[in-house]
Amino acid sequence: MKKYSAAAEDSTIQESQGNNINDDIKNIINNFTGSYNAFPKMRLRRLRKSEAIRDLLQETHLSVKDLVFPLFVQEGIDERIEIESMPGIFRFPIGETLKEIEEIVSLGVRSIVLFGIPSKKNDTGDISFDNNGIVQKATKMIKDAFGDKLVVITDVCLCQYTSHSHCGIIKNNKVDNDHTLSTLSKIALSHAIAGADIVAPSAMMDGQVKTLRDTLDRNDYQDTLIMGYSAKQASSFFSPFRDAAHSLPSFGNRLSYQMPFTNSREARREIMADMEEGADILMVKPAIPNLDLIYTAKQTSLHPIAAYSVSGEYSMIKAASINNWVDEVAAVTELLTSIKRAGADIIISYHAKKMAEILACKKN
Numbered sequence: 001m002k003k004y005s006a007a008a009e010d011s012t013i014q015e016s017q018g019n020n021i022n023d024d025i026k027n028i029i030n031n032f033t034g035s036y037n038a039f040p041k042m043r044l045r046r047l048r049k050s051e052a053i054r055d056l057l058q059e060t061h062l063s064v065k066d067l068v069f070p071l072f073v074q075e076g077i078d079e080r081i082e083i084e085s086m087p088g089i090f091r092f093p094i095g096e097t098l099k100e101i102e103e104i105v106s107l108g109v110r111s112i113v114l115f116g117i118p119s120k121k122n123d124t125g126d127i128s129f130d131n132n133g134i135v136q137k138a139t140k141m142i143k144d145a146f147g148d149k150l151v152v153i154t155d156v157c158l159c160q161y162t163s164h165s166h167c168g169i170i171k172n173n174k175v176d177n178d179h180t181l182s183t184l185s186k187i188a189l190s191h192a193i194a195g196a197d198i199v200a201p202s203a204m205m206d207g208q209v210k211t212l213r214d215t216l217d218r219n220d221y222q223d224t225l226i227m228g229y230s231a232k233q234a235s236s237f238f239s240p241f242r243d244a245a246h247s248l249p250s251f252g253n254r255l256s257y258q259m260p261f262t263n264s265r266e267a268r269r270e271i272m273a274d275m276e277e278g279a280d281i282l283m284v285k286p287a288i289p290n291l292d293l294i295y296t297a298k299q300t301s302l303h304p305i306a307a308y309s310v311s312g313e314y315s316m317i318k319a320a321s322i323n324n325w326v327d328e329v330a331a332v333t334e335l336l337t338s339i340k341r342a343g344a345d346i347i348i349s350y351h352a353k354k355m356a357e358i359l360a361c362k363k364n
């Protein structure tokens, strides 16, 4: 152990006339042989001694600018309907969406991700790329009203539109990758035509980002961004969403296309594939069970990283807070901040409105 202070005669503290340094302290200082980066020299509690110091040293700052609010728009309803498994979250008729977005924007949240719930479905989900489909109509109306003041992201997938609720086209009882790609690119193009700023393919088909980029560019939509649902897992935490969006598969499950939650190396390959295919933004989903994957994605790429804190993550916190088992404000703040700390630049969350309110009244 290096001896720091007692070695050099001239650096020791001498008791001179009129200077009344206590002997004990003098001895401690002069004979200290330990590390200055360990107790008792290092005292981390110094960093926490007042609120002002804690604020000064705060490393992660969540901002309302980081937040994206998911919005469900449903065809064929006249008033908003609360989603049973997601208290406080609603499906909106197209006529009520502008009012809702007004409120979102007034809280400072300037991005939404739109999910459509059509009134008719079929085997191949053709209504998903209809220029008069629910998402296309809503996007156009919202962009006409808000223009560049609001970022509209659209989810590009088939599960809400197919009668079997799988994310792709079925051939020989299997979800067929390449047939699905051509439908996904039609959906994305129809969203871009309607004015979507960002299209977000979530079907977990191989090559979906590349196919969308090619289609958009061929049709002069070079300026439409693509946010890849890059590492999207088959997760139990999507259950409330399937309740909300009527998209529970009628047979089988999504394990042949969504990722297993056990595999982080494979998640990295998905991330790298979307980088290669031209994604502008990479996403990890769900968020809280995957803070390690968010961190790794951030280290692996120079792209903005989005994290989707999904329906089940919302419902768990909401249910616990309704029961007063956790404090909603504190729990939401802690969880969303941890997602940012892990490396997410963009946080998609059903708590976004609540978080915006919290940020507005506390300075976080």
Ligand code: PBG
Residues within 6 Å of the ligand: 155, 157, 159, 167, 202, 203, 237, 238, 239, 240, 241, 242, 247, 309, 310, 311, 312
């Ligand atoms: C559509 C889609 C889903 C989610 C986002 N896009 C559902 C799914 O894959 O089953 C989940 C969002 C959530 O749970 O909040 N593919």
Ligand code: ZN
Residues within 6 Å of the ligand: 157, 158, 159, 160, 166, 167, 202, 203
């Ligand atoms: Zn899907």
